[in-house]
Amino acid sequence: MSVSAPSLLRYLLRLGDLSLVLGQRLGEWVGHAPVLEEDLGLANIALDLIGQARLLLAYAGEIEGRGRSEDDLAFLREHVEYLNPMLAEQPNGDFGETIVRQVLIDAFQLELYERLMSSSDQRLAAIAAKAVKETRYHLRYSASWLVRLGDGTAESRARAQTALERLWPYTLELCQEDELDREMTEHGIAPRLAEVRAAWSKRIEEILAEATLDRPCDRPYSWFGKRGEHSEHLGYMLAEMQYLQRAYPGARW
């Protein structure tokens, strides 16, 4: 028996929204990064992520079968319909906090995409194969910055550690399996999240060790961005992102 369309749709939205929301956040740095070179570096990663979101949301729209395009899904859904993990929508903070968030998500996406390349869903496998190359670079960029900051001055280390403590609780959700994840695994569409978690954890520990940062403790949490339960930050972000399409419906370049 093949997977039900509503389930696959929700799973694709989880993946697509993670890239879309993180890409939008990184885009907020344009014109504000510490130096011109980083401005372009962050914008490049943002564009990669938005490219991934386009592929995933376009596919989601086809699965849904109601004629919604990638743009309709990106710009005309309410925040409770967004299924990204809550880590992605956390505000940029200072450059160090942006880098910490980036490392945590890049490592997750890398482990996930590597496994999605052998998904039973051919279309998803092809998207993952493209995204994995981009994501390898994203992690190279973010991890090397985290090492510079963590193993840098007393101030840069303190800021990086503070950001890590603040964002760490949100990482548990990334690999927290629920019934939808299990359904995807049973159909061979997605890997087991426990396996992703183990690989992610190992990768993160290696980066933190090189950056001389301490891994925070895991604590219980009570939210689920993957189910549409979000922090107040997402609403503000979407208000800005969706303003144009809502004020001028159907506006095009």
Add this chain to the structure above:
Amino acid sequence: MDPAIDTKREWPLFEIFIRARGGLDHKHVGSLHATDARMAIEHARDLYTRREEGVSIWAVRSVDIVASDPAEAESLFEPARDKIYRHPTFYQIPDEVKTL
């Protein structure tokens, strides 16, 4: 120079060379600031290869480049001007040879 710019706090300057495709030379494309060699490669990738301009990057610290003095240009380069026999222009080139 603008006294507000503290040059000691600026990141080191790197010169960037890109190889457009296999078999070609690396060509100078510009310069950028980076704290270390690895960052220089990453910045070069983001600044100079976004439109598929290359397959290989070299980054060289600008301070490591030894340059000739423009004031010495006359003595360095003009003596070569009247020695046309150093150009292999007196040979017949076979038609089959497209590029030389």
